[in-house]
Amino acid sequence: MIKDLMGFVLRAVVVLSGTALATFVLLWHAPGDPAQAIAMARFDALLTEDVIDQVREEAGLNAGFWTAFRAWVGPLLTLDFGRSAVTGRAVWPDLLVAIRYMLPLALAGLAIGLAISLSLAIVAVKRPGGWLDRFAIAIASLGTAIPAYWLGLLLILLFAVHLAWLPAMGARTPEHVILPALTLGLGVAASLTRIIRSGILEARGQSFLPAIRRRGVSSRGIDRDHIAPHAAIPVVTVFGLELAFLLEGVVMVEVIFGRPGLGTFLVTAIHARDFPQVQAVIVLTALMFVTVNLLIDVVYRVIDPRIGARDA
Amino acid sequence: MLRVDQVTVKRGSSFALEDISLSLAPGRTLAVVGESGAGKSTLIVTILGLVKPWKGDITWAGDSVTSCAPALVMQEPRAAFNPLLSLHRSVMEPMAARKEVASSERIARLCDGLELSRDIFDRRPGEVSVGQAQRAAIFRALIAAPTLVLLDEPLSALDAVTQKHTAKLIADLQREEGFAALIVTHDLGYAMAHADEIAVLKSGRIEEISHPEIFAKAPRSDYCRKLRDAAVALGALEISE
Amino acid sequence: MRSVVFIAASMFLLAVLGPLLAPHDPTAINIPERLSPLNDDYWLGTDALGRDILSRLLYGARWSLGLAFAISLIGLWVGTLIGLVAALGGKLADWALMRTTDSFLAFPDLVAAVVIAGLLGAGTWSLILALSVTGWVRYARVARGIGLSLQTRGCVIQARLAGLPPGSIARWHYLPWLVPSLTVVWTSMFARAILGISALGFLGFGVQPPMPEWGTMLLDARIHLRSTPLQMVWPGLAVVVSVLAINLAGDALRDAIADDGNQGTRPHREKSRFSLPMPSPRHIRRSR
Numbered sequence: 001m002i003k004d005l006m007g008f009v010l011r012a013v014v015v016l017s018g019t020a021l022a023t024f025v026l027l028w029h030a031p032g033d034p035a036q037a038i039a040m041a042r043f044d045a046l047l048t049e050d051v052i053d054q055v056r057e058e059a060g061l062n063a064g065f066w067t068a069f070r071a072w073v074g075p076l077l078t079l080d081f082g083r084s085a086v087t088g089r090a091v092w093p094d095l096l097v098a099i100r101y102m103l104p105l106a107l108a109g110l111a112i113g114l115a116i117s118l119s120l121a122i123v124a125v126k127r128p129g130g131w132l133d134r135f136a137i138a139i140a141s142l143g144t145a146i147p148a149y150w151l152g153l154l155l156i157l158l159f160a161v162h163l164a165w166l167p168a169m170g171a172r173t174p175e176h177v178i179l180p181a182l183t184l185g186l187g188v189a190a191s192l193t194r195i196i197r198s199g200i201l202e203a204r205g206q207s208f209l210p211a212i213r214r215r216g217v218s219s220r221g222i223d224r225d226h227i228a229p230h231a232a233i234p235v236v237t238v239f240g241l242e243l244a245f246l247l248e249g250v251v252m253v254e255v256i257f258g259r260p261g262l263g264t265f266l267v268t269a270i271h272a273r274d275f276p277q278v279q280a281v282i283v284l285t286a287l288m289f290v291t292v293n294l295l296i297d298v299v300y301r302v303i304d305p306r307i308g309a310r311d312a
Numbered sequence: 313m314l315r316v317d318q319v320t321v322k323r324g325s326s327f328a329l330e331d332i333s334l335s336l337a338p339g340r341t342l343a344v345v346g347e348s349g350a351g352k353s354t355l356i357v358t359i360l361g362l363v364k365p366w367k368g369d370i371t372w373a374g375d376s377v378t379s380c381a382p383a384l385v386m387q388e389p390r391a392a393f394n395p396l397l398s399l400h401r402s403v404m405e406p407m408a409a410r411k412e413v414a415s416s417e418r419i420a421r422l423c424d425g426l427e428l429s430r431d432i433f434d435r436r437p438g439e440v441s442v443g444q445a446q447r448a449a450i451f452r453a454l455i456a457a458p459t460l461v462l463l464d465e466p467l468s469a470l471d472a473v474t475q476k477h478t479a480k481l482i483a484d485l486q487r488e489e490g491f492a493a494l495i496v497t498h499d500l501g502y503a504m505a506h507a508d509e510i511a512v513l514k515s516g517r518i519e520e521i522s523h524p525e526i527f528a529k530a531p532r533s534d535y536c537r538k539l540r541d542a543a544v545a546l547g548a549l550e551i552s553e
Numbered sequence: 554m555r556s557v558v559f560i561a562a563s564m565f566l567l568a569v570l571g572p573l574l575a576p577h578d579p580t581a582i583n584i585p586e587r588l589s590p591l592n593d594d595y596w597l598g599t600d601a602l603g604r605d606i607l608s609r610l611l612y613g614a615r616w617s618l619g620l621a622f623a624i625s626l627i628g629l630w631v632g633t634l635i636g637l638v639a640a641l642g643g644k645l646a647d648w649a650l651m652r653t654t655d656s657f658l659a660f661p662d663l664v665a666a667v668v669i670a671g672l673l674g675a676g677t678w679s680l681i682l683a684l685s686v687t688g689w690v691r692y693a694r695v696a697r698g699i700g701l702s703l704q705t706r707g708c709v710i711q712a713r714l715a716g717l718p719p720g721s722i723a724r725w726h727y728l729p730w731l732v733p734s735l736t737v738v739w740t741s742m743f744a745r746a747i748l749g750i751s752a753l754g755f756l757g758f759g760v761q762p763p764m765p766e767w768g769t770m771l772l773d774a775r776i777h778l779r780s781t782p783l784q785m786v787w788p789g790l791a792v793v794v795s796v797l798a799i800n801l802a803g804d805a806l807r808d809a810i811a812d813d814g815n816q817g818t819r820p821h822r823e824k825s826r827f828s829l830p831m832p833s834p835r836h837i838r839r840s841r
Contacts, residue, residue: 011652011655014652014655014656015652015655015656018652018653018656019656019660022656023668026668026669026672027672141797141800141801141804142793142797144796144800145744145792145793145796145797145800146789146793147748147751147752147755147789147792147793147796149752149755149768149771150771150785150789150792150793153771153775153778153785153789154786154789156778157778157782157785161778161779161782240658244660244661244662245661247661247664248661248662248663248664248752251663251664251667251756252663252752252755252756255755255756256775266664266667266668267667267671267756270667270668270671270672270758271671271757273672278668278672282660282664282668285660285661285664286660289660289661360710360714362710378714381714381715381716382714383714384710384711384714386707386710386711388707391706391707391708392707392708392710392711393707393708393711394708394725394726396729397725401725402708402711405711405712405715405717406715406716408715408717408721409715409716409717409718410716452711452715456715
């Protein structure tokens with residue numbers, strides 16, 4: 001177990017360094033003059049060469065590749081993301097604000113997604129192959145085909161424009177989170193329903209269940225002790241992918257609903273070619289995913305002891 | 313010269329092969345006999361480098377065995393061929409790898425010796441009998457004039473007459489071309505008739521390596537004696553006093 | 554299955570023949586007729602510049618479906634190659650390539666694509682690059698997994714012993730067994746590419762105006778959500794129908810392969826019958 005853990009951590013370090021290097025290569029080779037872009041974003045008009053040169057100097061764009069990389073990666077190790085190239089403000093506080101806006105949305109989306117997919121899957125497996133089951137599968141297939149931005153627009157159209165029940169744009173009140181979270185949650189639900197459904201079906205097919213049932217264990221007890229843990233395994237497996245899906249969804253949903261948050265932060269930063277901000281988002285995302293994948297590997301072994309045994 | 317030097321192969325916590333040492337010179341034949349599960353086939357895959365030994369060295373003329381392009385005849389003939397390709401493509405692979413074309417004399421000689429009609433080469437492995445596939449496998453092993461041939465039960469799927477002819481072809485070619493042959497077999501009679509040496513394997517260890525006549529007259533261990541007596545009883549072996 | 558093939562084929566035809574069917578020039582601006590509702594002349598109405606939405610949808614199929622097709626094929630080629638190199642190339646190559654795919658899998662595809670496309674500057678080529686950079690990973694994982702399981706097959710061992718070059722071994726003894734699974738992966742990657750292209754288009758990083766592309770059309774339509782809501786329905790519907798059809802085709806294909814595999818007629822399901830007691834040379838990692 002200790003050895004496995006060391007392996008995971010080593011892998012995480014390799015993955016992180018790779019991501020950091022790839023990011024920097026991309027930023028370095030991005031076409032166009034970043035200094036000019038920054039200057040335009042900051043001063044808006046009437047640019048003289050002097051101003052652009054000054055910006056270039058400030059942003060450290062004059063040094064060679066490896067010098068710049070070292071200068072960049074050093075502070076990163078202490079999670080110091082530097083200052084925005086456009087506003088000159090420190091990146092980290094702004095990033096924290098963005099994350100604070102993103103988190104409720106992501107968590108609400110995940111909760112809605114889990115609630116919908118669990119109830120759909122449980123209803124579906126009551127009679128596998130029945131019309132409810134087929135209906136659930138059809139809904140899930142449809143759901144995975146609907147892009148988040150379109151679903152978001154449709155929801156705005158229905159709940160904000162036609163019915164005028166909910167606010168659409170911005171993030172002023174808690175009510176503002178409902179539509180974006182619903183958009184996100186429906187997407188998550190669509191991708192999870194099938195996995196949970198087949199997880200339950202597979203768990204039910206375990207060969208020892210009839211024997212337990214004959215011994216008089218209640219079906220509720222079987223559901224709790226034997227079906228739920230088994231069905232959880234595939235869900236944990238795809239959780240990393242699900243998280244990626246969630247973050248992609250967050251980017252789109254925030255843009256559609258005009259919410260400040262990590263996605264809006266990233267898209268704005270890219271449009272402004274604000275390299276320090278873009279880097280910060282990438283590094284943070286990679287860090288988050290590596291951590292989550294590491295946790296998944298560990299959790300996986302805890303809930304399914306067979307994995308460790310198989311690997312040995 | 314093939315040298316296997318104190319080779320031990322682990323399988324899980326036990327040993328599949330334990331402290332195996334043997335050598336095989338060009339032009340010579342070594343027969344490996346022993347009961348099922350004794351480690352005969354493992355010995356072959358280990359020699360070919362497909363399984364890494366836990367301890368010990370295996371060399372051909374001081375170099376790795378794969379450097380001499382060894383030829384292998386597998387125990388299950390049909391599984392040794394790609395089911396999607398015609399037998400012709402498969403058996404000509406050793407020539408294709410050398411970017412050479414087999415001479416028609418060579419092909420004729422092998423076909424005649426193995427009693428293979430040429431039209432089976434247009435078929436796929438699933439469309440020929442196991443016996444035909446086994447002879448095609450021997451064809452592939454011998455087409456490119458190898459220096460080392462490893463044969464795992466090469467005659468198991470053949471009838472007695474074909475067995476005799478096939479064994480003769482292998483022996484004739486070996487005399488002319490001087491390749492070293494390692495034959496794994498259950499057929500003690502065949503081993504006695506064609507091998508220069510017999511190695512008896514039991515539970516991953518070598519019980520005895522000796523000349524066939526010495527083995528027949530004076531087996532060194534109880535197990536070897538039992539093996540010989542069983543073969544005599546089956547009529548596979550005659551001991552001339 | 555047949556109906557799905559029919560849908561997929563008609564989509565393909567639409568992408569190829571779309572421009573011939575289009576009643577108007579998709580980029581012709583007609584300000585007096587702007588934002589007009591459905592009528593006899595403009596079947597699906599017009600957008601903010603008075604361009605015919607139906608024509609733009611039909612031309613847009615070329616971009617949305619055609620580019621997605623190209624991107625998914627690039628990924629298929631690159632990913633298969635990398636996966637096979639990992640499977641055939643020895644421990645070091647395998648380790649390096651698998652850690653690389655780990656890095657890619659540890660990052661959301663779309664976010665990476667947004668960053669790449671955004672920083673490289675909007676345009677078709679940076680769009681293709683942005684989606685291809687992450688598009689090969691899943692193919693590589695699948696190709697490597699199957700490749701490793703084929704290593705102990707008799708014909709592969711024989712080909713190696715014969716000294717056949719790795720390229721030929723891969724072509725004749727590996728590739729045929731990869732085709733069914735890779736095709737299934739390909740359908741899902743094709744669908745993902747359609748979603749990715751339109752998402753980037755919607756964010757303004759994709760195909761640039763005045764080229765009609767479904768995501769870009771949605772972006773244009775979004776501003777007029779209140780006045781002409783139908784304008785944003787059409788491109789979204791086009792995306793959903795295409796993705797759904799491709800996904801269903803992929804599902805049907807997977808089921809067909811599974812059925813075939815159970816009967817033992819498909820090569821990739823056929824278990825290695827090579828009987829030598831051979832420990833698997835490398836541990837096959839659980840792929841996530």
